[in-house]
Amino acid sequence: GIGVTRILPCGHDVFLGDRIRNPDDVDEDNLLSFYVGTKRGKMKKITMSTTRKARDDDDDDDVNIECIEDMEEDGGSKRKTPYPIFSLMTLPIHHHHHHVLSGSGDRYITIWEQDTQKHPNDGVSPWRTKAKLGPHTGWVKDLASSLPNPNRNDQDNDENFIFSIGCNCIEVWRTINGESYDHIHKLMIDSSVEMGSTLSSDILCLATSPSYNSNAQQTSEQEKQQDHHSYYLLAGGVDGRIHQWTICNNSFLDAKVVYAPGHDGRVNALLVCGDLRAAVSIGNDGLVKCWKLDCNESFSSVCSINVNDECHSVQDTTNQEAKTEEVSTIKLTCSCILFEQQDLAIIGIGTACGKVLLAEISRVVKSDDVMSITLLDERAFVESSSSDSIGGCSIHSIASQNNHIIIGHSKGISIWEPDLHTIR
Secondary structure, eight states, X not given: OOOEEEEEEOOGGGOOGGGSSOGGGOOGGGEEEEEEEETTSOEEEEEEEEEOOOTTOOSOOEEEEEEEEEEOGGGGOOOSSOOOEEEEEEEXXXXXXXXXXXXXXXXXXXXXXXXXXXXXXXXXXXXXXXXXXXXXXXXXXXXXXXXXOTTOOOOSOOEXXXXXXXXXXXXXXXXXXXXXXXXEEEEEOOOBTXXXXXXXXOEEEEEEEEOOOTTGGGOOHHHHHTTOOEEXXXXXETTSEEEEEEEETTEEEEEEEEEEXXXXXXXXXXXXXXXXXXXXXXXXXXXXXXXXXXXXXXXXXXXXXXXXXXXXXOOOTTSGGGTTSOOSOOOEEXXXXXXXXXXEEEEEEEETTSEEEEEEEEESSTTSSOEEEEEEEEEEOOOOOTTOOTTTTOEEEEEEETTEEEEEETTEEEEEOOOHHXXX
């Protein structure tokens, strides 16, 4: 019941001095603050600090819990049936505040806002629910938001669009300054027999990316004058396809969509590496694939790696009968960006066998589309036991903050601070 299903880092603005036990002893670079969603529908905000041990000490760093804030609905009322939290997202609103959005198995998005007049040490939750959006047609497996227009400086019209999953469709919500959330559109995904998707076209993951026009020099002066703004909405699903919508000026009725076969089976996570102008997908087939994002007509995979060929010592223990022998497929469950700079990104990848992998994605030739993926390191965080159910040692969510990887799994939370200088 303590399984952590989703983790979302907070920004630096949430590190409030009065919520740290010994602020003089805490280095801000070693502070971690993040939201947590659990298998039983609990929401918490956790702030902790880490203390690095001596370099020749093989033990893990010390972790001190500074503050835990419970986020409860309706003044602490209990749900009769707990629903897992599948997705988390923050949305900036006016006056440097933000809302937290959580999507769960009850088919709703819950919008959380913080009461700054309340303190967790007072014995009451400083969080309250502002609204619930739904119902969706299925579990809200992921959330994403629109990208701001870089050509605009209008701070008075903070219009945002939220994308949420409901089975084989994406619901689109509009909000201005977080005052209200209105449903405005639905993007549908059709089944495709040609692509092999005859059973299900349900969506599992979302991401948004700036649109990179490979012929940027041909952008017309008329488009510039009309404040032309476009971005990509990416979706991966059960049938292995990757869909890409091109959203122009937040017009969804005429959004053009293309898709391509991505994985043999489920696509579990999508990442966007902005400096590389690429997206990364991972799936149940053990593949890590990199996708080109600088063409408006179509998109294609530029490189991939199969972790089964690299991690021979890793065993997938989701199959109880195969626990004692090596199996052919390591299922990849979640991912995050740990480090990114021009022509290079390092990502973390969670697996269904309790391990976290580190991979480097790099551009082979500058100003070219040739990229490579290299596995750098791996570390086990959850070990299965005979009493575990299927998937009992799976990594469900990972996130990065201050060069740490925060890992949510079926048995709680783990923290990893990999030494990037050593492993590269």
